[in-house]
Amino acid sequence: MGITLGPNQYGKAEVRLVTVDRSSAVHRIKDLTVSTALRGELSATHLRGDNEGVLATDTQKNTVYAFAKQAPVGEIEEFGLRLARHFTGSFENITGARILIDEHGWDRIPVQGKPHEHAFSRSGDEKRTTAVTVRGERAWVVSGLRDLVVLKSTGSEFHGFPRDEYTTLAETDDRILATAVTARWRYRSLDVDWAKSFAEARRIMLETFASLHSFSLQQTLYAMGEAVLKERPEVCEVRLSLPNKHHFAVDLSPFGLPNDNEVFHAADRPYGLIEGTVLRDDAEDPGPAWD
Ligand SMILES: O=c1[nH]c(=O)c2[nH]c(=O)[nH]c2[nH]1
Known part of the structure; x- marks a missing residue:
């Protein structure tokens, strides 16, 4: 009876990322929860514990934070596409990536009727979401x-x-x-x-x-x-x-x-x-x- 490795993926789940755009006195914040998952030829680590092709989940988490500094995060779909393409473009055995992002909303606190420049209250439970999937050169976006x-x-x-x-x-x-x-x-x-x-x-x-x-x-x-x-x-x-x-x-x-x-x-x-x-x-x- 043969036994084989089936579909698999691995990544860092629920990286909490908050950015502050301080380019003017009116700060803008983005509050995201980002999950990364990489796919590809990963049999060596599963079968033998050979990690040569394993981009550490810790590195994936660091990449999320570094990318948030290197360019404006923008819309969650754009950020997801950037991350997914980076991961699939960087390592030969990583041929697919799935990036899930939830965006948590913040409203400006009104002070004497005027929206405050840098104080916010959580908008509520609602989240904006996206799931970006890259396989080879192609990409799919499901938002919601x-x-x-x-x-x-x-x-x-x-x-x-x-x-x-x-x-x-x-x-x-x-x-x-x-x-x-x-x-x-x-x-x-x-x-x-x-x-x-x-x-x-x-x-x-x-x-x-x-x-x-x-x-x-x-x-x-x-x-x-x-x-x-x-x-x-x-x-x-x-x-x-x-x-x-x-x-x-x-x-x-x-x-x-x-x-x-x-x-x-x-x-x-x-x-x-x-x-x-x-x-x-x-x-x-x-x-x-x-x-
Ligand atoms: O809109 C409804 N759909 C159902 O299928 C259902 N079943 C039920 O008990 N209440 C309701 N309401």
Whole structure:
């Protein structure tokens, strides 16, 4: 019986990088979590512990910090592409790289109504994300966001589902719909205004969530992905993961009180998890974009 080494990669996970642009008194900060992963001919170290072709994960981490000094970080997609191409271009046995970057937002603290020059508050849990994959000369970019928490207090129904002997859920024509959006979208090419594309995809998804009268979170998921594809030609595929953050109307009848969808228990678990892909019929082959 033969045994072989299967797919493998290695790198430094979750390098925390904060940069301060001090070129004017109005400082600008970038707060990133960067993960690197290198792929290629790495059988020597796995089979024999021969590390000749192993660019140390410590070096990968140092490279992230050095690159942040040597040129402006720019958009996370650009930074990811620079890093990935450096790693694949520098060492013969390293033929692929995957760089994951999360960007954490900071807002300027308003002081007497004026945004402060160098004091910030965290924007919240939401992260902008990218996954840059390089294989040989080619590159793929999948960008997105995580933990964008949204809620609508009406405009959502859920009924018409089958009832078996275990079904207790009441049908509803008016419920709270809430979720924490994880969205990732795949770009057709690298010729993209990354900042604008991100801002527009985010806007389109939010507007769709708000505007669509929803009969299921599945319907909302599809509509959000479809709207991005309709308006953003640079995107060819959208993947969404939407936890259904259930809000149950509390039974106030023991207290002799009515509850006309005004008082809810926000349950944190379990939660429904609705996931799906929306893509163009003629979407390019994804290659290793999602791997
Ligand atoms: O939008 C929903 N989709 C479901 O599949 C589902 N299942 C459930 O219990 N509630 C909901 N809501």
